[in-house]
Structures are given as C-alpha cells and as structure tokens.
Amino acid sequence: MLRLVVRRLLQLIPTLLGLSVLLFIWLNRLPGGPASAILGERATEADVARINRALGLDQPIYVQYGRFLKRLLDLDLGTSVQTGQPVWDEFVLRFPATVELSLAAMLIATVVGIPLGYLAARKRGGWIDVASVSGSLVGICIPVFFLAQLLKGAFGEIFGTFGRQSTGIDATSVTGFAVLDGVLTGEFDAAWDALMHLVLPGIALATIPLAVIVRMTRASVLEVLGEDYIRTAESKGLERRVVRVRHVLRNALLPVVTAIGLLTGSLLSGAVLTESVFTFGGIGSFIRTAIDARDYPVLVGFIMFIAMIYVVINMLVDLAYSVIDPRVRVH
Amino acid sequence: MRILNSRSTRALTAAITVGLIATGCASDRDKDENKSGAKDTFVFGAPGDPASLDPALASDGETFRVTRQAFEALLEHESGGSKLIGGLAEKWSSNPEGTVWTFNLRKGVKFHDGETFDAKAVCANYDYWFNWKGTYQSSAVSYYWQTIMGGFKANEDKETPKANYKSCTVKDDATAVIEVFEPSANLPGGFSLQALAIHSPKALQEYAKQQVTEAGDAITYPKYSQEAGTVAGTGPYKITKWNKGNKEVALERFDDYWGEKAKVKNLVFRTIDTEEGRRQALQAGDIDGYDLVAPADIKTLEGAGFQVPTRDVFNLLYLGMTQEANPALKKPEVRQAIAHAVDRENIVKTQLPEGGKVATQFMPDTVAGYSENVKKYAFDTAKAKSLLAGAGASGLSVDFCYPTEVTRPYMPAPQDIFELVKADLEKAGIKVNPKPKKWNPDYVDAVEKGGCALHMLGWTGDFNDGYNFIGTWFAGYDKQWGFKNDKVFNAVKAGSLQGDPTKRTDLYKAANEAIMEYLPGLPLTSSPPAIAFGKNVVPPKVSPLTQENFAEVSFK
Numbered sequence: 001m002l003r004l005v006v007r008r009l010l011q012l013i014p015t016l017l018g019l020s021v022l023l024f025i026w027l028n029r030l031p032g033g034p035a036s037a038i039l040g041e042r043a044t045e046a047d048v049a050r051i052n053r054a055l056g057l058d059q060p061i062y063v064q065y066g067r068f069l070k071r072l073l074d075l076d077l078g079t080s081v082q083t084g085q086p087v088w089d090e091f092v093l094r095f096p097a098t099v100e101l102s103l104a105a106m107l108i109a110t111v112v113g114i115p116l117g118y119l120a121a122r123k124r125g126g127w128i129d130v131a132s133v134s135g136s137l138v139g140i141c142i143p144v145f146f147l148a149q150l151l152k153g154a155f156g157e158i159f160g161t162f163g164r165q166s167t168g169i170d171a172t173s174v175t176g177f178a179v180l181d182g183v184l185t186g187e188f189d190a191a192w193d194a195l196m197h198l199v200l201p202g203i204a205l206a207t208i209p210l211a212v213i214v215r216m217t218r219a220s221v222l223e224v225l226g227e228d229y230i231r232t233a234e235s236k237g238l239e240r241r242v243v244r245v246r247h248v249l250r251n252a253l254l255p256v257v258t259a260i261g262l263l264t265g266s267l268l269s270g271a272v273l274t275e276s277v278f279t280f281g282g283i284g285s286f287i288r289t290a291i292d293a294r295d296y297p298v299l300v301g302f303i304m305f306i307a308m309i310y311v312v313i314n315m316l317v318d319l320a321y322s323v324i325d326p327r328v329r330v331h
Numbered sequence: 332m333r334i335l336n337s338r339s340t341r342a343l344t345a346a347i348t349v350g351l352i353a354t355g356c357a358s359d360r361d362k363d364e365n366k367s368g369a370k371d372t373f374v375f376g377a378p379g380d381p382a383s384l385d386p387a388l389a390s391d392g393e394t395f396r397v398t399r400q401a402f403e404a405l406l407e408h409e410s411g412g413s414k415l416i417g418g419l420a421e422k423w424s425s426n427p428e429g430t431v432w433t434f435n436l437r438k439g440v441k442f443h444d445g446e447t448f449d450a451k452a453v454c455a456n457y458d459y460w461f462n463w464k465g466t467y468q469s470s471a472v473s474y475y476w477q478t479i480m481g482g483f484k485a486n487e488d489k490e491t492p493k494a495n496y497k498s499c500t501v502k503d504d505a506t507a508v509i510e511v512f513e514p515s516a517n518l519p520g521g522f523s524l525q526a527l528a529i530h531s532p533k534a535l536q537e538y539a540k541q542q543v544t545e546a547g548d549a550i551t552y553p554k555y556s557q558e559a560g561t562v563a564g565t566g567p568y569k570i571t572k573w574n575k576g577n578k579e580v581a582l583e584r585f586d587d588y589w590g591e592k593a594k595v596k597n598l599v600f601r602t603i604d605t606e607e608g609r610r611q612a613l614q615a616g617d618i619d620g621y622d623l624v625a626p627a628d629i630k631t632l633e634g635a636g637f638q639v640p641t642r643d644v645f646n647l648l649y650l651g652m653t654q655e656a657n658p659a660l661k662k663p664e665v666r667q668a669i670a671h672a673v674d675r676e677n678i679v680k681t682q683l684p685e686g687g688k689v690a691t692q693f694m695p696d697t698v699a700g701y702s703e704n705v706k707k708y709a710f711d712t713a714k715a716k717s718l719l720a721g722a723g724a725s726g727l728s729v730d731f732c733y734p735t736e737v738t739r740p741y742m743p744a745p746q747d748i749f750e751l752v753k754a755d756l757e758k759a760g761i762k763v764n765p766k767p768k769k770w771n772p773d774y775v776d777a778v779e780k781g782g783c784a785l786h787m788l789g790w791t792g793d794f795n796d797g798y799n800f801i802g803t804w805f806a807g808y809d810k811q812w813g814f815k816n817d818k819v820f821n822a823v824k825a826g827s828l829q830g831d832p833t834k835r836t837d838l839y840k841a842a843n844e845a846i847m848e849y850l851p852g853l854p855l856t857s858s859p860p861a862i863a864f865g866k867n868v869v870p871p872k873v874s875p876l877t878q879e880n881f882a883e884v885s886f887k
Contacts (some may be wrong), residue, residue: 035471048779050470050490055550083382084552093576152611162608162617163577167374167599176576279603279612281578289379289604 096176097282117217139211261317376621402564411872429830475526520794655813700797700839741789797839
C-alpha cells in the first residue's frame, strides 16, 4: 500500500513539470497581457511597457519560467495580477467554497444516483427504469448554465440564489467552509443560510455526475445480477437483503467508485459555469475573471493544482478499490 | 455500503423530505426578516470587485464606487452634475498661471478614526504620495497620481514622468496651499479624483508600515488595503467589512459626518459580474440597485415598475481609423468618405437608450471646450462614393475590428453597432472584413498596437476638462491612430498649458475644430448609461461621471 502511494507521488513530478512548461508556453503565446487588462482603454504604450517591466513580463519566457519554477519549489505560486495578493492566499480564501459546492453536488449525485441506478436495474423495464434512463440522458445533454437558469427561475424564491450567504449575515470564519463554520461557532442561522445557498448550484452541478452514476450503477448491477455466484447465493437460500447488499451492490459499486472519484476531480474544475451563474464566490468564478484578465500566475497555479488533485484522487480511488475488492491488493 | 440497506434508505428519504419541507418554511421566514430589515440595508449590485480599499492605489471605477462613499477629496462634483464644487475645501482659488492652488478647508470635519481634518492632514496626504518609492512608483499602483501630478520626489525609473508637484504648505489649520511647477489641464479637476482623496494622517502612518511589494512577477498590495478596519476617510460611510469570499463590501453610516448624514444605515456592494445576473438579482429582490444596465433591459425593467434613470451623457464612442494599418486611410478624402457613409442618427435611434446623441467631435456637448463650429460630415452615401472615386479608392477593402462579450457605458451593444456601420460602409462601396475579438485583452491590445484599420472605442470622462477627452487621444503620436500631424497635436497641447480656464476653453474649441478638419477618426455617439433601482428605493441623483453618492439613498 505504502509503495503504491509513494510510486504515485513520484509520478506526480514529471506530470506537473511537463504540464507547467506547456502551460507557460501556451499562455505566453496568447495575445494581450496583464498590462492591457489592468489599464484597459486608458493604456498608452509607455504605460504598458512600464507595467510589463514592473511585472517582469518583458524578460524572455525561459527566465520567467525559471523564476516560476524556483518559486514553485518554495511552494509559492506567485501573486495574482488582478488582486495583488498571493495566489495561494486567493486559493485558500476561495477553495472552501468550491469544495463545499462540489461536495454538495457529489452528495446529491451519489445519494440519489446509486439507489436510483440500483432500483432501475432491479425493476428493469419498469417505469422507474424508463424514467431514470431517459432522465439521465437529459441530465447529460442539458447545458449546466441553462439548467442553472431554469432552477433560479423556478426555485429562486425558496432557496438562496446569489452568493454563498445572504447579505448581512455576519458569520465568523473558522475553516472557511460556511456551513461547517456556522455549526462550529453555534451560529446555526448562518449555517442554515449557507446550506440553502448550496441547494440550487449543488443540483445544477450534480446533474452530469448524477446521470453518469445512475447509468453506471444500473449497468453494473445488471451485469452482476446475471453472474453465476448471485444465482448460487440465491439458490442456497441466503436472505435476499444479504444477497443484494453483500453480493450485488458490493461488486457492482467497483466501477461506480472509480467514476465518482474522477467525477469529483472534474467537479472542482467544472464549477466555473455554475459558480458564475450563481455568483458563488469560489475558485470557479475567480478563474473566469482570471482568464479575462490574463492573470497568468493564477491560471498556471490553478491548472497545476487541479492536475495535482486529479492524481491524488486517482490514487485514493485505487486505494478505495483495494478496500472494496481485496483481490486488487494482490496484483 | 451498509447505509444502503432498505431501512436506512427509508430513513434517509424521510430525512431529505423533512429537510426540504423545513427549507421551504425556513426560507419564507428568512424572507420576511429581510423585508423588515431591508429598511436599514441598501444592497447595490456592482459589476466587479474593488481592487483595493485605498483609492490612492487604484485606477478602476469599481474601487472608486466603493471608496467614494468613505473618502472625500478636496473638491467634488455637484450632485447629479459635472460642475466642480467644494468638497473638503469649502472654497479654492489659484494664481492666474494656475500653479498655486489655495484651499479654504471645511471646519469641524472628523475622520472615521476620530482624527481631526485640517491643513496638516491635507499636506500629510500629498507629501505621502509624493514621497512614494519603489513599487509605488509603478504606473500600475500610482496611475492617477502620475497622471495628475507627474512623478515623485525621486523618480527611480527614467520613464516615470517628471514631477509637477512642488509642495504643500500649511498656512493655518484651515488653509492649505498646493503648488505645482507648470499649469496643467488636469487641475483643478484632478483635486476631485478619488485617487487623491484625503486619508486620516494616523491611518497613513499605519499604511506606511505596510509596503506595496514586488515579488516574482507581480505587485502585492499591502494587507491594509485588502481588509476593512484600517482605512479611514471623512465620508458619510465607513468601510466595515470586505468579505471577499462572498464578494461583498459592507459600509456603515458614519454618525460624526460633517454634512447631511446617510439616510440608510448599512450599505453593501455585492459583486455580480454578469449583466443578466444583476438584473435577475434585482428582480428577485436580492439587491436594491445595479449598474451597467443593458439598453435592451431598460423597457422590461421599467415595465415591471423598476426605476431606470439614465445619466447625462459624459462619454464618447468613435470609429477609429488607424492610418498605418491601411495606407488608403492616409488620404483625407477616404476618411471623409467613411465619415459621410455612416448614418449616426440611425445608431442613436436604434441602439441607444433615450437621451443618446450624435457626436460631432471628440467630446460630448457637456464638456467645456465643445465647439459648435466644427466641420460636420452629414450622412450622404452618394458623396462618400464620389469622394472614394476621386481618391482612386473605389472598391476599398478594410479590416474592421469590434469587441465581443462586452458592453461599455459608451457602447451598449458593440456587435449591433458594428453591423449598422458595416452595412453603411458597404452601401458606399467599401468592402468590410469583420474582425471580432474578445474585449479584454485581445481587442484593447490589438487596437492599442495599431492592428485594427477600423475599430470602435470610447471614453467616459474623469472630470470636466476637454483635455481629459482629446488629450487622451491626440496630444501626440499614438499607434492607435497611426498619424503625425503637428497642427493637431499642438492645438490639443496648447489648451493643457493654459492656466486661465476661459482661455483654455477657447483653445479646446480651436483644437476640436482642427481635429474635425483633419478627421483622424469619426466621432459616433454619446450614450447615457442607465442605472437601475428597486421599486421601493428613493435613488440618489444619478451622475454623468458615474459618481453616485449613496448617502442620498432612502427607502419609500
């Protein structure tokens, strides 16, 4: 197990290095730069030159990259051009919001998706099956921003639609996770308010993973149901509940867990649209403005960060695999 | 996986159902609380986050919108207008050359931190800025100081402009004298800028301990400018909280304010960065007002009972022509042909909100220096064709850049305006090659580098001085225009060197006439930007300079 973890961590290094070189070259080839983004219509050539010099952007790309790499080794992601604050601080400030939103979405997707997929398989051909299969098709096809708008229109009156909390909620920040903070500090109103603000963006963000999970669970359960060992288990008179949970679900969930892991990674990076529609102050909306402002340090830092998360999640999925199915450990 | 046994599943389903029902009830209760509490909190939907809470370090409108409520400058603009009036200085005067400015200060003014406002405080601020070193001297940090006052006591970069600020003298507690080396078109208007608003000297001492730093490849703003609590001005509101995660800045009424106190106790600026998001938030009652209303939304909002006042025009949209990008544009006849080809009335009628105007010169008619006698170019397709033929440019083909995904106060619907201009030009026989670009930074950058033969851009004025408009474009060679014409350049510069306001206005009029004779580009329109407010709001007077004073706001 430890060897697996170490090997995966070592694999991280060349992946991230390669990615950072590609990113640097790509971003620097884009037209425009932070200077014109900062000054807008007011910029004169001299202003732009002055700012580029001040930001070190007039130097050759390999010098800039070298500087970036050196900082990275010191675990310093640089400073955001937009806000003038360390990128790391900006991430720490906004990341809890995105994690909270992604967790809410993943919770909705799994809590609803797995039972629904299971039921669809058990009642194959029944109305639940037809509804969940066609529903999941719609879920995959519907654009997130469109669904988000629909949800806002339909339920905006009931749930919080803008931001992470209502205006005027003066909550104490401990961990940065608004719901958890409210509970920890005993400010239950604030926790409730934050929870309500998670509902609609959570549902919007959950649709695609939900659809994927329903379909995967259904397919996987169907496959397992047809296996000989299930028939054996049933014919030897095992209690139905035991067969379903211990034999069917446990085996059927293996591929689903893999999917959940990968989907979680994509949620973190895919929150951009949802956060924008709901003006949810997480990483997603920050990245959107960073793209507009050619905020290179933020963009590079973010993509590296997401890459790292993907690798770590993959690792965790592998570990979870070996817990669910001990045979994996043998190989 | 044990949670999935059927009993647990049932329990979970029940919990979710109960939760959802409770949610409905609870949020109804929350709404009611908000309604009753709404009277003392006004929430404004801003299009972007502020960059800093210290206006001296900023150059963007979103920062100033927030800080303007908390910081006051020596001079201000009249509520709802562009005329300069006293701010922290009750009266002001200058010597005939415009190099010595005397300010008679308001008495009984307190800063938010309890300090007293006096002439020493004024000089402490100006001297503090003048003595900035290191990264502060970067134009990204001190853009407006450099624009208004030039450089610093000791410039560290040879490209930093020469200092025009000479000194600030305390004559007595209520009189401060600021001297500059040369007359400047930016004075006295510059004394009204938020970037030169007065801070508490005690706070300044605190600020000085935390430096702007430059590490790696960016500028790091000091901590004080990012957190509420340290900054202290004299305005009707004090900034109490900046919740970056929730994208809101909270301000509270300053009870010791010298003037009329703010009517609403709490003021919150909440960032909603999409136009549609802001409109929906207003409609849903989450905010009480917002800025940058899309012209297409005005009728809908008004129809639903919202208030959508439009500001007086103080901006200009032009069709830029970059002569170096297409040699045909070097011929005056070709530029004139383009000017005659475009039906500007039609743009005003079909694209602008009520109050929009055709522009005859490179400044709106609200700016001192506007001339009635400029050469005008009436819409006349036949004339355009004959001018082109005369110049041997029939069948002219020209690249035309326009921005996408943006609206500007002077350019509400860039793509639609582009389509109209394009159709007009094609009617006159000019082949237009559309070059759509994303606004920031692609479009702005391409235009600045002179890469767009035809393009649309504009400007909203900072203060009421002609140089703030024409000086921005025609004080010297600029790649965006790609021409050298000393007659035009000198005419524009002459105004900026004249200290006497009346004479200066005359010089600007002459400059406008020279510009329109030469016709470097075509001024298109001036557009009144709209701002929206809730049904139960008594809005502030809307300002052509977009400098609304939210202390005037109240609820019906």
